[in-house]
Amino acid sequence: MNKNLLINGEFNxxxxxxxxxxxxxxxxxxxxxxxxxxxxxxxxxxxxxxxQLPSGPDGSVKSQKVVVATANKKFGFIQILENANCQQIxxxxxxxxxxxxxxxxxxKNIRAGILSWxxxxxxxxxxxVSTWNSxxxxxxxxxxxxxxxxxxxxxxxxxxxxxxxPDISIDTANTLNIAVFIWVDDTDAAVNDELFLGxxxxxxxxxxxxxxxxxxxxxxxxxxxxxxxSYDLAIAPGGVxxxxxxxxxxxxxxxxxxxxxxxxxxxxxxxxTVYSFQGNSGKINSSNxxxxxxxxxxxxxxxxxxxxxxxxxxxxxxxxxxxxxFVADAEL
Numbered sequence: 325m326n327k328n329l330l331i332n333g334e335f336n337x338x339x340x341x342x343x344x345x346x347x348x349x350x351x352x353x354x355x356x357x358x359x360x361x362x363x364x365x366x367x368x369x370x371x372x373x374x375x376q377l378p379s380g381p382d383g384s385v386k387s388q389k390v391v392v393a394t395a396n397k398k399f400g401f402i403q404i405l406e407n408a409n410c411q412q413i414x415x416x417x418x419x420x421x422x423x424x425x426x427x428x429x430x431x432k433n434i435r436a437g438i439l440s441w442x443x444x445x446x447x448x449x450x451x452x453v454s455t456w457n458s459x460x461x462x463x464x465x466x467x468x469x470x471x472x473x474x475x476x477x478x479x480x481x482x483x484x485x486x487x488x489x490p491d492i493s494i495d496t497a498n499t500l501n502i503a504v505f506i507w508v509d510d511t512d513a514a515v516n517d518e519l520f521l522g523x524x525x526x527x528x529x530x531x532x533x534x535x536x537x538x539x540x541x542x543x544x545x546x547x548x549x550x551x552x553x554s555y556d557l558a559i560a561p562g563g564v565x566x567x568x569x570x571x572x573x574x575x576x577x578x579x580x581x582x583x584x585x586x587x588x589x590x591x592x593x594x595x596x597t598v599y600s601f602q603g604n605s606g607k608i609n610s611s612n613x614x615x616x617x618x619x620x621x622x623x624x625x626x627x628x629x630x631x632x633x634x635x636x637x638x639x640x641x642x643x644x645x646x647x648x649x650f651v652a653d654a655e656l
Contacts, residue, residue: 328536329410330403330504331361331546333422333524335376335388339553341560343375345393349562352393355451357655359388360547365507366399367456372519380522381423381484383537387522392431392513398456398463400434400507401521404656406591407445410502413528414440418472419490420504421525421532426480427518434519435462435475435509438492438526441501443468446591448501448656459511469503470496477509484522488532501656502526548588550656554649561651564600570647573633575640585629586652594654596622596630601648603640627654 331337337360344352346369352358353369359376366372373391380387388401420438441448455464462475473492494502504526508519523535538546544557553561556569573581586594598620619638624631640646 326536326538327527327533328525328538329405329413329502329528330524330526332359332543333535334380334384334386334522334537334543335359335362336386336540337361337544337547338376339547339551339557339561343373345373346370349560357551360551361403362388363402363404363450364399365402365451365453365505367397368394370394371397372399377520381486383535384522387520390519390521392515392517395513395515396511397513398508398511400505402439402450402452402503402505403524404441404448404450404501404503406656407500408591413494413502413526414499416494416528417530418492418494418502419488419527419529419532420492421486421488421523421535422506422521423484423486423523424478424480425482425484425520427482427520429514429517430482431480431508431510431513431517431519433477433479433509434506435478436487436489436504436506437462437475438472438489438494439465439503439505440470440472440494440496440499441468441503442470442496442498443500445500446656448503450656452503452505459509463507472496480519484520486523490532491530545588548586549591550654552586552588552590552594552652554651561649562599564602570600570649572645572647575642575644575646576632577642578639579634579636581633581635581640581646583624583630583632584650586627590627590652590654592627592654593625594652596625597651597653598622598633599649599651601635601646603644603646
């Protein structure tokens with residue numbers, strides 16, 4: 325069993341890309357998943373640029389860097405736990421810890437909270453903030469979300485510090501999901517102010533312990549339960565990107581091809597997006613791929629994969645092989 329109930333607490337996994345701003349896909353919009361399992365929440369769009377940094381607190385090789393893009397706005401990051409993965413702390417005690425610092429352009433204060441969700445299991449409102457409020461006043465939460473602790477100002481310096489919020493009672497009645505929310509509480513942050521986060525840990529018990537390090541492969545497999553792509557890890561999803569991890573299917577008729585199995589079973593039926601569906605007359609190792617199909621329909625999607633697919637606009641050649649890229653999104 326994992327001690328740390330959070331996934332990607334070191335920000336090692338970056339399947340969607342390693343840098344996000346108003347020009348990227350995805351953009352740095354409010355209520356958007358960026359680095360795996362972490363949602364950017366902000367008082368508007370293009371408030372904060374986010375990137376994976378190739379350095380971190382002692383013991384970590386990665387962290388998350390955030391640069392203010394629009395002045396005087398609050399923003400933060402939330403991870404929502406699946407019901408199956410937070411049962412051990414519901415009606416129990418939990419502790420939160422993380423490492424943080426600011427850059428030369430200072431962000432003065434952040435706050436952090438553990439939140440509980442009391443509506444339908446795993447059908448959460450991911451934008452937990454209804455109103456951001458002024459500095460010194462916690463954001464008002466969306467319906468069915470509740471703070472389990474009383475957040476307080478956490479002053480930052482330019483050196484990583486470990487911050488601990490121990491002994492939090494998760495005692496809201498009918499809690500079904502738990503979330504960790506860390507946000508900048510200042511409303512006077514200037515453009516180019518910086519925030520660095522790393523080693524975020526949520527654990528059962530009244531005391532904060534040492535950070536749990538996981539292998540990259542283990543962390544990736546945990547993240548892929550919620551989001552998986554066919555592209556190589558270094559390649560952001562979208563576009564052709566031939567010979568970068570594409571999968572192969574075989575036509576079983578003029579308009580139908582075989583399906584795909586996920587690397588990791590999903591928490592539920594994912595939303596599937598197909599890119600770069602290409603045919604090459606069955607020569608699997610050929611580089612002369614021709615993009616085909618503009619009306620792909622994925623059939624029988626479940627947590628294990630999809631059974632088959634059809635192409636309504638460009639009939640296939642039975643027996644031929646076709647390559648494609650995909651994204652399977654089963655995030656909360």
